[in-house]
Amino acid sequence: MKPRYIIGIIVIIAGLGFAAYSLNSSKIEYTNLSSAEATGRKVQVKGVWVKEKGADYNNTSNIFSFTMKDDSQKEVKVLFQGARPNNFEIAESIVVKGRFEGGEFHASEVLTKCPSKYEGNVDQLKQSGS
Amino acid sequence: MFGQILIHLLFGGSLACLTSYILALKGYKQYIPIARNIYRVLAGGMLLTFCLLMATVISHSFEYTYVWSYSSKELPPWYLVASGYAGQEGSFMLWTLWVCLIGVVLLPYLKKRSWEAEVMVFYSLILVFLFLLLVVKNPFSFVWETFAKDGIPIGFAPPNGRGLNPLLHNIWITIHPPILFTGFAAMSVPFAFAMGAMIKREYQSWIEIALPWTLYGTAILGFGIMLGGFWAYETLGWGGFWGWDPVENSSLIPWLVSVGLVHTMLVQRKTGGLVKTNIILAVTAFILVLYSTFLTRSGVLGDTSVHSFVDPGKFAFILLIAFMITFAILGYGFVMYRRKDIGNKQDNFSPKSREFTLAIGSAFILGSAIIVFIGTSWPLIAEIVGLPKIAIDPSFYNKMHLPLAIMIMFVNALSLLIRWKATSYSGVLKKSLYPLTLTVAATATSYWIGVHDLKYLLLAFGAWFSLFINAELALKIIRNKFSSAGAYISHVGVAMLMIGIVFTARYSIVDHVQLVQGVTTKALGYNFTFIGREQIEKEYKDREKFKFHIIVEKDGNVNNVAPILYWHDFNKRQSAYKEPGIAWAVAKDVYISPNSIQTIGGAPEITLSKGQTITLPNDSSIRMTFVTFDMSNMRNGGGADGTIRPGAVITVDTKGIKKTDTLYSTISMATMEGTSEPYTINGTSQNISFLKINANKESLQQSEAVFSFTDSSKPIAPLKEVIGVEISIKPFINFVWFGVIAMVGGFFVAIIKYRKKAKRTKTMIPVSPTQIEVQV
Numbered sequence A: 001m002k003p004r005y006i007i008g009i010i011v012i013i014a015g016l017g018f019a020a021y022s023l024n025s026s027k028i029e030y031t032n033l034s035s036a037e038a039t040g041r042k043v044q045v046k047g048v049w050v051k052e053k054g055a056d057y058n059n060t061s062n063i064f065s066f067t068m069k070d071d072s073q074k075e076v077k078v079l080f081q082g083a084r085p086n087n088f089e090i091a092e093s094i095v096v097k098g099r100f101e102g103g104e105f106h107a108s109e110v111l112t113k114c115p116s117k118y119e120g121n122v123d124q125l126k127q128s129g130s
Numbered sequence B: 001m002f003g004q005i006l007i008h009l010l011f012g013g014s015l016a017c018l019t020s021y022i023l024a025l026k027g028y029k030q031y032i033p034i035a036r037n038i039y040r041v042l043a044g045g046m047l048l049t050f051c052l053l054m055a056t057v058i059s060h061s062f063e064y065t066y067v068w069s070y071s072s073k074e075l076p077p078w079y080l081v082a083s084g085y086a087g088q089e090g091s092f093m094l095w096t097l098w099v100c101l102i103g104v105v106l107l108p109y110l111k112k113r114s115w116e117a118e119v120m121v122f123y124s125l126i127l128v129f130l131f132l133l134l135v136v137k138n139p140f141s142f143v144w145e146t147f148a149k150d151g152i153p154i155g156f157a158p159p160n161g162r163g164l165n166p167l168l169h170n171i172w173i174t175i176h177p178p179i180l181f182t183g184f185a186a187m188s189v190p191f192a193f194a195m196g197a198m199i200k201r202e203y204q205s206w207i208e209i210a211l212p213w214t215l216y217g218t219a220i221l222g223f224g225i226m227l228g229g230f231w232a233y234e235t236l237g238w239g240g241f242w243g244w245d246p247v248e249n250s251s252l253i254p255w256l257v258s259v260g261l262v263h264t265m266l267v268q269r270k271t272g273g274l275v276k277t278n279i280i281l282a283v284t285a286f287i288l289v290l291y292s293t294f295l296t297r298s299g300v301l302g303d304t305s306v307h308s309f310v311d312p313g314k315f316a317f318i319l320l321i322a323f324m325i326t327f328a329i330l331g332y333g334f335v336m337y338r339r340k341d342i343g344n345k346q347d348n349f350s351p352k353s354r355e356f357t358l359a360i361g362s363a364f365i366l367g368s369a370i371i372v373f374i375g376t377s378w379p380l381i382a383e384i385v386g387l388p389k390i391a392i393d394p395s396f397y398n399k400m401h402l403p404l405a406i407m408i409m410f411v412n413a414l415s416l417l418i419r420w421k422a423t424s425y426s427g428v429l430k431k432s433l434y435p436l437t438l439t440v441a442a443t444a445t446s447y448w449i450g451v452h453d454l455k456y457l458l459l460a461f462g463a464w465f466s467l468f469i470n471a472e473l474a475l476k477i478i479r480n481k482f483s484s485a486g487a488y489i490s491h492v493g494v495a496m497l498m499i500g501i502v503f504t505a506r507y508s509i510v511d512h513v514q515l516v517q518g519v520t521t522k523a524l525g526y527n528f529t530f531i532g533r534e535q536i537e538k539e540y541k542d543r544e545k546f547k548f549h550i551i552v553e554k555d556g557n558v559n560n561v562a563p564i565l566y567w568h569d570f571n572k573r574q575s576a577y578k579e580p581g582i583a584w585a586v587a588k589d590v591y592i593s594p595n596s597i598q599t600i601g602g603a604p605e606i607t608l609s610k611g612q613t614i615t616l617p618n619d620s621s622i623r624m625t626f627v628t629f630d631m632s633n634m635r636n637g638g639g640a641d642g643t644i645r646p647g648a649v650i651t652v653d654t655k656g657i658k659k660t661d662t663l664y665s666t667i668s669m670a671t672m673e674g675t676s677e678p679y680t681i682n683g684t685s686q687n688i689s690f691l692k693i694n695a696n697k698e699s700l701q702q703s704e705a706v707f708s709f710t711d712s713s714k715p716i717a718p719l720k721e722v723i724g725v726e727i728s729i730k731p732f733i734n735f736v737w738f739g740v741i742a743m744v745g746g747f748f749v750a751i752i753k754y755r756k757k758a759k760r761t762k763t764m765i766p767v768s769p770t771q772i773e774v775q776v
Helices: A003-025 A033-039 A122-127 B002-025 B031-058 B065-070 B077-086 B088-112 B116-136 B171-186 B188-200 B205-236 B246-271 B275-297 B314-337 B354-384 B395-414 B425-431 B433-449 B454-480 B486-507 B733-760 B769-775
Strands: A027-030 A043-049 A055-058 A063-070 A075-081 A093-101 A104-113 B390-392 B509-516 B520-523 B526-536 B543-554 B557-561 B564-568 B577-579 B581-583 B588-600 B605-608 B613-616 B619-630 B647-654 B657-668 B674-676 B686-694 B704-711 B720-731
Touching: A003 A027, A003 B354, A003 B395, A033 A043, A033 A075, A033 A093, A075 A093, B002 B031, B002 B116, B031 B065, B031 B077, B031 B088, B031 B116, B065 B088, B077 B088, B077 B171, B088 B116, B088 B171, B088 B188, B116 B188, B116 B314, B171 B188, B171 B205, B171 B246, B171 B275, B188 B205, B188 B275, B188 B314, B205 B246, B205 B275, B205 B733, B246 B275, B246 B354, B275 B314, B275 B354, B354 B390, B354 B395, B395 B454, B395 B486, B425 B433, B433 B454, B454 B486, B486 B720, B486 B733, B509 B520, B509 B526, B526 B720, B543 B581, B543 B588, B543 B720, B557 B581, B557 B588, B564 B588, B577 B588, B588 B733, B619 B686, B619 B704, B647 B686, B657 B686, B674 B686
Parallel strands: A027 A043, A075 A104
Antiparallel strands: A027 B390, A043 A063, A043 A093, A055 A063, A063 A075, A093 A104, B509 B720, B520 B526, B526 B543, B543 B557, B543 B564, B564 B577, B581 B588, B588 B720, B605 B704, B613 B619, B619 B647, B647 B657, B657 B674, B686 B704
């Protein structure tokens, strides 16, 4: 085997090793609120906005807050540094990325699943144009 | 109906085309003209079908599910056109159309070089799959077919469609997808060439003729990706141009591979080496296009990406996988089958040669492709093998790319300085002396501006070095022979892009401020003055859209920036959609994202529930209690003029003297807006008005009353608007756009050059020593 192959293989292994290491350190688990609270790690949680409890954007602190409910029906107050995300009210579900701090969920990202991504359903069809 | 039949016919036609080319390859040469004619009919038919789809969209034929789902009568013409390919089915139509049309140009090109059957057999196989996808996801389904189970009567035509998401209402939705899909479609060509080369067993000559096509596909795909980034920055207000979102990544991966391919093709063209690499890369780039399609269309990214498409249904899902796997097996299987034939020439390039640096450069670019591939695919792999569901943080890509980017910059700088075969180091050093001086100066300036992190400083150094060296070479060459300057222009572009990335990604500064109308606010070294709002697009009744004019001033330099907020029927106007405003400048952009709008001043308003007591906002010595509503005036159900006159009973406590009275408001039943008669508290200048009722439908007892308070002795504070904005200063962001444009421009210059060469070498097929070696 030629030295350049050996060097090549070493470089590739080192590269993949580094990749595996940083992949592991930058993975964000999908989980529910209970386990997010228990671990305190940065996670992603899918849920819905609890409309009755409102949503508020505080323009001095630049924090958007709302109450979210996950699949296991657990509710939590979410604080997001930034403006109200587009299509927030009509989102069918919400994915928040962040971690628990002091009983509240501090989100670094709020993804809204907009119904435009979903095909229309029959109810919408019947209501069309009305 | 007609559209559905057409699509089925086209699918049949593509099968016939494929069969004819297979027969031609089996030696029945008489089938070639037949296949060619079928192909022409196919392309014409596809164009017709696409026009038909556009016609259904433009004529608002909402009886078609697709038209109903993605458009509406209110859409302006350009967005109406875009809605023709904004949805899942329409975008497959567009992709197929481009593949068909590119083939129309490809066909005579191949015919002239006698490569037709070998290449077209694979090209038509691609079309077979695309038409099959259209048969399954066809945009001509009627609503009563789509919702057959729900008892929608045949012939039902909804009066209006669902409309297009307002976030997509800008010119980029019309431009970005067609360009991106041209890139996707063009990537079929190098694949078909590589496969054809294996059939023909001509592993050298295909490079020359496939090169212009590979350049074309790479250029267009790169341009399309950049337009997506520009869209995100300029209109969607994501603040940046790249978020390492899986959908963005999925189109970046095939692009990176094809950039690598362009370089290794150049190496083979000159040296005859890297034969297998090129075939494998050409196959891989296309399979990655299919992988990208699978990722974005199958719905698998539903929870991880901002912009993936809807779940297309089980059959289409399986078809997308089958599409990808079939071509992967076909491509890699064929390479395995031919591996001995292709040969294994030892590519012993001198480290001082251009072929060596190009090969290394390609390896780095492929390294980047692998990183993005792993990061994008890992969540899927984890889910398949049963690990917990995860997402990858964008920091992964940044971390991994930093060392790679530094190396790519140095190779980007040196590769064009070094000659083919061999160069002496002293010559390289001599030539790079002048650019090196500039680089040191530019790097020192970067440090002074704020790039203190060593790794980023190194990256900046590499990028500046690469920029100056290539700029110097490009200038020399443009003067002598323009058509040869492509590579240099592209390399300048890459260097600019990297400088743009380093500065914007790492050294943008952000502040969040409230701008009160007419008041100048200082932030980040600039003066911001919010002047007022201006309504735009008044002709559309489905929206209320406003420009918020802000004057940005620094050192006498004045810019008018207008971020936009609009309320749209799409979300029932519940909250505003936002678009940023940008003060463009070469060195840095001032980027203003609107976050909120509110009004201050006027008479203070307070909402009270029954029994609640407050002190007056203008005089804290007076207390007031809202007792109850007095509806006695409303028993008759409102006046003849369409108004009602509810009353609010209040008790006022002025320094211990209590007085109870009733305040009335006249409320229009049509608008629910009220006019009130102000009530003056005896012996004071304080007035109270009962404005309206905040009705609680569930419990009338819990309804609230809204009061406003004025002081006759003081003027009312004027009404002012306050816009909450996030301001960021983005240094060198324009280097990103100019860089990509230069890079793409360079590719097009190179196409001219290699297109000419591909013509010239038509009869001169070089017989390389490799082929002789392996064929004896």
